[in-house]
Amino acid sequence: xxxxxxxxKAKEFIINKYDTERPWINYISNGSYCSLISQTGGGYSFWxxxxxNRITKHRYDNIPQDxxxxxxxxxxxxxxxxxxxxxxxxxKEPEAWQARHGLGYxxxxxxxxxxSTSASYxxxxxxxxxxxxxKITNNDSKTxxxxxxxxxxxxxxxxxxxxxxxxxxxxxxxxxxxxxxxAILYFMHHHSWMxxxxxxxxxxxxxxxxxxxxxxxxxxxxSETNPEVIITGKADSKPVYGSDCxxxxxxxxxxxxxxxxxxxxxxxxxxxxxxxxxxxxxKYSNVDTAKKEMxxxxxxxxxxxxxxxxxxxxxxxxDMSNIWHQYQLKVTFDWSRWAxxxxxxxxxxxxxxxxxxxxxxxxxxxxxxxxxxxxxxxKNMYEDGHSYHSFFPEGxxxxxRKYGDDHIWINTSTYxxxxxxxxxxxLDEVVPFxxxxxxxxxxxxxxxxxxxLTVTGHHxxxxxxxxxxxxxxxxxxxxxxxxxxxxxxxxxxxxxxGNYLLQLAxxxxxxxxxxxxxxxxENLKKVLxxxxxxxxxxxxxxxxxxxxxxxxxxxEGQIFLNTQSWAVFAxxxxxxxxxxxxxxxxxxxxxxxxxxxxxxxxxxxxMDIGSTIHYPAGIKENAGIFCHANTWAIIAETLLNRGERxxxxxxxxxxxxxxxxxxxxxxxVEPYVxxxxxxxxxxxNHGAASHSWLTGTAVWTFVALSQYILGVKPTLDGLxxxxxxxxxxxxxxxxxxxxxAEYEIKVKNPNKVNSGVKKITLNGKELSSNVxxxxxxxxxxxxxVELG
Ligand code: GLC
Numbered sequence: 001x002x003x004x005x006x007x008x009k010a011k012e013f014i015i016n017k018y019d020t021e022r023p024w025i026n027y028i029s030n031g032s033y034c035s036l037i038s039q040t041g042g043g044y045s046f047w048x049x050x051x052x053n054r055i056t057k058h059r060y061d062n063i064p065q066d067x068x069x070x071x072x073x074x075x076x077x078x079x080x081x082x083x084x085x086x087x088x089x090x091x092k093e094p095e096a097w098q099a100r101h102g103l104g105y106x107x108x109x110x111x112x113x114x115x116s117t118s119a120s121y122x123x124x125x126x127x128x129x130x131x132x133x134x135k136i137t138n139n140d141s142k143t144x145x146x147x148x149x150x151x152x153x154x155x156x157x158x159x160x161x162x163x164x165x166x167x168x169x170x171x172x173x174x175x176x177x178x179x180x181x182x183a184i185l186y187f188m189h190h191h192s193w194m195x196x197x198x199x200x201x202x203x204x205x206x207x208x209x210x211x212x213x214x215x216x217x218x219x220x221x222x223s224e225t226n227p228e229v230i231i232t233g234k235a236d237s238k239p240v241y242g243s244d245c246x247x248x249x250x251x252x253x254x255x256x257x258x259x260x261x262x263x264x265x266x267x268x269x270x271x272x273x274x275x276x277x278x279x280x281x282x283k284y285s286n287v288d289t290a291k292k293e294m295x296x297x298x299x300x301x302x303x304x305x306x307x308x309x310x311x312x313x314x315x316x317x318x319d320m321s322n323i324w325h326q327y328q329l330k331v332t333f334d335w336s337r338w339a340x341x342x343x344x345x346x347x348x349x350x351x352x353x354x355x356x357x358x359x360x361x362x363x364x365x366x367x368x369x370x371x372x373x374x375x376x377x378x379k380n381m382y383e384d385g386h387s388y389h390s391f392f393p394e395g396x397x398x399x400x401r402k403y404g405d406d407h408i409w410i411n412t413s414t415y416x417x418x419x420x421x422x423x424x425x426x427l428d429e430v431v432p433f434x435x436x437x438x439x440x441x442x443x444x445x446x447x448x449x450x451x452x453l454t455v456t457g458h459h460x461x462x463x464x465x466x467x468x469x470x471x472x473x474x475x476x477x478x479x480x481x482x483x484x485x486x487x488x489x490x491x492x493x494x495x496x497x498g499n500y501l502l503q504l505a506x507x508x509x510x511x512x513x514x515x516x517x518x519x520x521x522e523n524l525k526k527v528l529x530x531x532x533x534x535x536x537x538x539x540x541x542x543x544x545x546x547x548x549x550x551x552x553x554x555x556e557g558q559i560f561l562n563t564q565s566w567a568v569f570a571x572x573x574x575x576x577x578x579x580x581x582x583x584x585x586x587x588x589x590x591x592x593x594x595x596x597x598x599x600x601x602x603x604x605x606x607m608d609i610g611s612t613i614h615y616p617a618g619i620k621e622n623a624g625i626f627c628h629a630n631t632w633a634i635i636a637e638t639l640l641n642r643g644e645r646x647x648x649x650x651x652x653x654x655x656x657x658x659x660x661x662x663x664x665x666x667x668x669v670e671p672y673v674x675x676x677x678x679x680x681x682x683x684x685n686h687g688a689a690s691h692s693w694l695t696g697t698a699v700w701t702f703v704a705l706s707q708y709i710l711g712v713k714p715t716l717d718g719l720x721x722x723x724x725x726x727x728x729x730x731x732x733x734x735x736x737x738x739x740x741a742e743y744e745i746k747v748k749n750p751n752k753v754n755s756g757v758k759k760i761t762l763n764g765k766e767l768s769s770n771v772x773x774x775x776x777x778x779x780x781x782x783x784x785v786e787l788g
Contacts, residue, residue, distance in 0.1 A: 002660060004671050006319045007100070011302065013324065013672040015039045015099040018087035021668040023066040023341060026101035027331045027693065028121060030297075033128045033268065034335065035070070037106045037121050039099035041086030042066035044155070047128055047269050049394045050338055050345030053196045054159040055269065056152045060344055064088075068153040070267075072119055072134065073230050074112070077145040077252070082230045083112045085119050089224035101672070103301030103327055105294055114140040115255075122294045124284075129268025131284050133291065136262075138255035146253050147233060150203070150265045151224070153214065154186045154245045157196055160346040171242040175212035177249075181277055182207055183266075184247045197272035201247035204264040204285035208252045209235035214244035262287045304330065307364045310710065312732035316657045317650075321705060324672040328698040329361035333369070335694060336390075342676075342691040348399055349392035352377060353469065354696060356409035361699035363420040363714070364706075364736065370417050371426055377410055378431040378444045385447030388434070389466075404464040404490040407448040408497045414445060415500035419714040422739060422774070424508045442504070446513055449501050452494040453520050458542040459531045461486035461524075462494055467610065468541075469493075469562065470597075472621035474610035476541045476549065485544040488532045488563045495524050496570035507716055528572050537581040538563040538573075540598075543608045550598070556606065559588050560598045561629050568636035575640070582636055586645065591681040593662060594625035594653045595633055601682045618683025625678040627653045631700030638708040638724035643754035646709055647726045650701070653678065662687035674698045710734055711755075712745060719772045721785055723747060724755040731787075740777025751788040758788030 003017035004024070015024055023038035034050070036058075037043040043066075044058035057068055072085040084090040086108045087097060096111040105122035120133040138144045154173065156162050161169050175186045183202025191198055211217040211229050216236040219228025227248075229235050235250055253261055266284045270276040284290050305326045312318060336354050339345030355377060359370045380398065381387040387407040391398035418424060427442040439447075452462040464487040467474040477485035498521045505514045532539045540550025540560040550560040564581040567573040573581060589596045601617030602609060615622035630653050637646035651657055658678070659671035666685075669675050669692040676691030707713040711723035712734050719738055731748040751758070757770040761784045767773075775781050 002664065004659075004664060006323070006656070006672070008319060008323065010100075010102070011298075011323050012100045012102040015101070016097075018094075018097050018099070021665050024099075024101070024670045025341060025693070026106045027335070028104055028106060028123045028130065029331070029334060030123050030125050031334050033123050033130065034339070035121065035123055035130045036339070036341070037070060038066050039086070039101075039108070040066060040069070040088035041071050041084070041108055041119070042069035042088060045130060045267065046159075046339060046345065047196055049349070049392065050159060051349065051392065051396060052158055052394065053269075054155040054157055054162070054345070055199050055267070057155040057162070060341075068151075068224055070121065070132065071151040071224065072117065072132075073149040073151060073227070074115060074117065074136075075147040075149070075230055075233055076113070076115075077147055077233060080231075080233070081113065085110050085117045091225060102298060103305070103323070104297035111139070114138070115144060115146060120294060122297055124293045125297055125300060127268065127280055127283075128271065129266055129280055129284070131290050131293070132265040132267075133287060133294065134263050134265060135260055136253065136255065137260040138257055141257050143257065144255050146255060147250055148253060149230060149248050149250045150201075151217075152201065152247045152267065154199060154247065157188060157194060159344065163344075163346070170244055173240070173243065173245045175240040175245040175247070177207075177210045177212065177237060177239065181281065183277060183281060184210055184212055184249060185277075186212075186245050186247065192272060195271060197270040198277075199267070199269055200277045200281070201249065201265070201267045202277070202281045203249055203251060203266070204281075204287065205251055205261075207249040209250045210237050211235045211248040212245055213238065213240045214246045217246050217248050264290050301327070304365050307737040308706065309735040310706075310732065312710070313729050314651075316654055317705070320654060320656055320672070321702070325674070325698065325702055326365065328673045328693065329358075329702060330365060332694055332696075332698050333358045333362045333373075337694045340691075340694045343694060348390040349396065351390045352380060352387045352406040353403070353409045356413040357696045358699050359413040360416050361702050363416060364738075367417060367421045370413070371421075371423070374410065374413050374417060374426065375429055375431055375441065377413070378441050379434075381407060381410070381433055381444050381448065383433045383435050383437060383447070385444075385449070385451030387448070402465040404452075404462055404468040404487045405493060408452050408490070408494055410448055411445050411497035411500045414441065415497075415504060416714075418504065418507070419716055420738075422716060427504060427508050427510070442508065442510055442513070445501055445504070449494060449498045449517070452490060453498070453524065457484035457486040458546060459486065459527055461488065461527065461532075461542070462490040463487075464490065464541060470612070470621055472610050472612035472615075473541060473549070475608050476543050476610065478544050478608060483544050484542075484546070486542050488528065488539055488541055488550070489566055491524060491528055491532075492538075492563060492566040492570040492572050495521055495528070495572055496566075498524075499571075525572055528567070529577070532563070533577060537584040538567050545608065547608060549609070556600050556602045556604060557598050557609065558600060559584060561585055561589055561595055561626075561633060562597070565629070565632035565636040568639050569632055578636070578640055582633070582640060582642075585633060591625065591686070592652070593658055593678050593687050594627060595630050595649065596623045596680045596682075597621060597626040597629055598623050601680075616683060618680035618686065620677050623682050624680045625653070627674060627677060627697040628695055628700060631697060631704050634701070634704040635708045638704075638711075641724060641755050643709075643724045643726050646704075646724060650704060650709060653697070653701070674701060706734070710747075712736060714738060715771065717771055718774045719743060721745060721747070721757060721760060721770045721772065721783065722755065723787065725749065727752045727754055739774055741775040741779045741781060743772065743775070743781050743783055745783040745785065747785040747787065749787045753787050756787055757785055759786040760784070
């Protein structure tokens, strides 16, 4: 049954079933304060960064799943009956229920025993807080006395301590009720050392009572399903000093027949600023102001997502691309692989390679944010050209393990940033290296490529070190020192990124600094084709001992997807080899629900592979359908001019489509955002997906669709139009902003071809090539294209 659907008019995703297989969540965030919220009101919040500034708790492996959350309890004071708005946590079957995730907000509505309730959750554009707008309506013919109790469980601010030392550190936690503020204040004894300060949870209407001690709220051996305070209706308002803290303020309402009451719940941080709580609460205690701010958030999102809009013959593609896909691009850009329902927010911060990739998806939305991010990334590079694997921008120990690929990705983000903006000045920005000395961004780029090309192992290919894009190939260089083990994928990427660097050098007249690079790159390409071509596909890696991984003789892991698509994408393969290796992908790796990462899966535990082998066959990096890697196969097929296959690959992993095909229950995760992997055909749960939201799949499917299928690609001199579509598409439209000007691009395909621009006009005048020259900022331009 399809219980999830797009409402394109409202720009919302509607969920009509509360007990989805996995929580279907939304990220509600202004880039600083972040709240994750599921369809049942589960989720957690943090401020600025999820490791040290966690506000509310999430138990990643709780039973039942998805607890605790931002709940709303209701108690009928006459009958003693109680329930919750989101279905969780009381789990009593509502008469009516619906959740709607929107741009920057989520709304859960339900009806139970003639009382209708709704909670609209949002994070205002500027303030470090979240607001819940609550509405309760009495549909009964008699007056109803209802107690409403919003509820959260507070977290240790240091989320890692939650796992490592909670039994001890719980004694750091205090909570007090301020009658004056009409709010609960939660804090650590030593909170004044912390930027976060105190957490507040206040209401816009008078609180009648509060409970702040978890034991007292839940009761002995109680849970959120049957809290003692809700069952008995008797709160305990004692402050808490050194124990488990919750926020459970109560309001007692007498609702006449037909009457509705609205109020707000405000949860946020005071940043140690005296008067801050009062200031925020005064503003958001006004329900109308709160509603206006929520509308402002929605409008802001609408304008952010207005820079790119498509209309193609396939409604599933339009549904996904115009709203949710782009929303996900911003979420991944903001939160990397940091905190989700699948990442605890404690182990890694901003991933160097991940963020360079995520940047590509933000270029059309907010390129100025990408500029800042590239410069931030550059600061996390060593003088020799390699970089941290991941780091915490607010402080904390970076992951210093050396990977073969991390550092070189900065070339692609910078190259694409300059294509989008024309801003060559970024190359001259002076940025410190980790050691303290400084260099221009250009110098950072040069050193990263030099590092890959000079620190080499077998066959003169770049060393793999700990791993490459595939984090789980981490025993190729068994000792992590990478004596000789090399990565073919890194070599292919170095070829592409090195060529980007050459372009940048040319555009900024810095060729002198890289004068030896062209020859080195051509030599690399030669080695790749002489040594790593295995007859029908490219190999994947060579271990320290020299064993070939991903070759015909390799046994398990005989063919890997990435080195086929990257051979084409990076222009390492000629047409013949490109077609051959991508045909091998189709024959050996493709399945109904996407392309497997490798074949055959590892089942005999070869010790020179890495943690891939710990996953059962078909899961994640061990022959799972790693969606992120599928995207490069889409791009490769467009470069081979095979529009049908590119579209097939694209649609195989398009969330709303694949979820419907597999069945929502079997697919499990949200059908409105991309996920990291779908379980492969070698596993009994083929089709089950996981790790939704924070994944490189989001950015690369967007690049694949916008730049390679629809073929509208920014370059320094303007927008190139070079589509590769299925022959039976009659055409499509793209509306795109580029350097401040608007372009309405209408493509017609009367000759039923995959590609080839026969005629292109700009504002009625025919162009001599398919590059639309940059038009003045503020102008509106009509581009008409005929394929043939
Ligand atoms: C995860 C990581 C990403 C890596 C991929 C494959 O998505 O975030 O950096 O490339 O797994 O291992």
